[in-house]
Amino acid sequence: MLVLLVALAATAVTDAGWSWPRPGAVGWVALACLPLVFRSRAPFAVAAVVVATELVAELVAKNTTMIPGASLVAVYTVASLRPRRTAWLTGSVVAVIIAVCGLRVSGETAVSVQALVRFDVLILVTAVGDAVRSRRAQLAAAERRAVRAEQTREEEARRRVTEERIRIARELHDVVAHHVALVNAQAGVAQYLVRTDAEKAYRALGDIKETSHAALEELRSTVGLLRQPDDAPPSLTPVPDLDDLDSLVESFRRAGMTVEVTRTGDRRPLASAAGLAAYRIVQEALTNTHKHAGTATASVTLAYGTEMLEITVADDGSGTAPPGLGTGHGLIGMHERAAAFGGTLTAGPCPQGGFRVHAELPFPSRPKDNR
Structure with missing residues (x-):
């Protein structure tokens, strides 16, 4: 803000040529720049106050060489913070008002260089502000898309991990519950027969061995799902289906x-x-x-x-x-x-x-x- 004030004060000279800035003109410049402190909070109100102040300063100081720098900053702020239609409407109205006021003070024609420069510079500032706003909106949209994509990937990863964990837990439950129940039943049968019929007790112990071996194979196959790619390969035991139903039923029959x-x-x-x-x-x-x-x-x-x-x-x-x-x-x-x-x-x-x-x-x- 201080740099802008110094730069604009340097232009507050008389039409006769180069000279020190007049104190009155410098005061008007400072008064026009002061509202710019609040331009981000209330861009429209600040633009209206700044333009009105510079117009009054021009009419009072009769200085048509002074650049409307505060108005340029105010118009740029509106264009960079507000929608495109609003920005261009504000920039066009301000450009016309400042150009017409300059012509009335200087008495020049509508196609004078000074009037065209003022009008064109304000339109250019509006275009720059609108471009900055569009670029900022594009970057924000891209960032939001990236955040949503990352969240979606994380949610999908969590969902897949949860599903896999539930599936493995279900497999482990079925394998452990089935085989442990059979081993428990067969052990009870063997304990009962060990004193009365050694041959049947021996066969019951063999059934326990086969059941525990089958349980270990299925557990090895299920736990193999948790291995990393560089780990050893899991068991190649075929996945059971209804073709193995007779073997399953026979294991329960052996358990009594x-x-x-x-x-x-x-x-x-x-x-x-x-x-x-x-x-x-x-x-x-x-x-x-x-x-x-x-x-x-x-x-x-x-x-x-x-x-x-x-x-x-x-x-x-x-x-x-x-x-x-x-x-x-x-x-x-x-x-x-x-x-x-x-x-x-x-x-x-x-x-x-x-x-x-x-x-x-x-x-x-x-x-x-x-x-």
């Missing part, structure tokens, strides 16, 4: 539970991930039956329809098991597995006793034959 399997309809394959989900649903349902109903008789029904596979696992409620409270993670996991593939799952007590789990998983859509 009666399981009946029924298949109806024409067998159709599910997608790989959906097959794993179906296998885990049956596995978790049978594990819950063994955990809460002990040696109850369970039935597994696979009904292959035209559009979806219906899975029903139920028990007659005749078995007994030590009382205990479950965490509910198994049922939550079964619901999530079914929902992940557009299916549904219901679970609850049967009217005649026992517990029933019913899931529906859609088959992959077949491509239409356009022949």
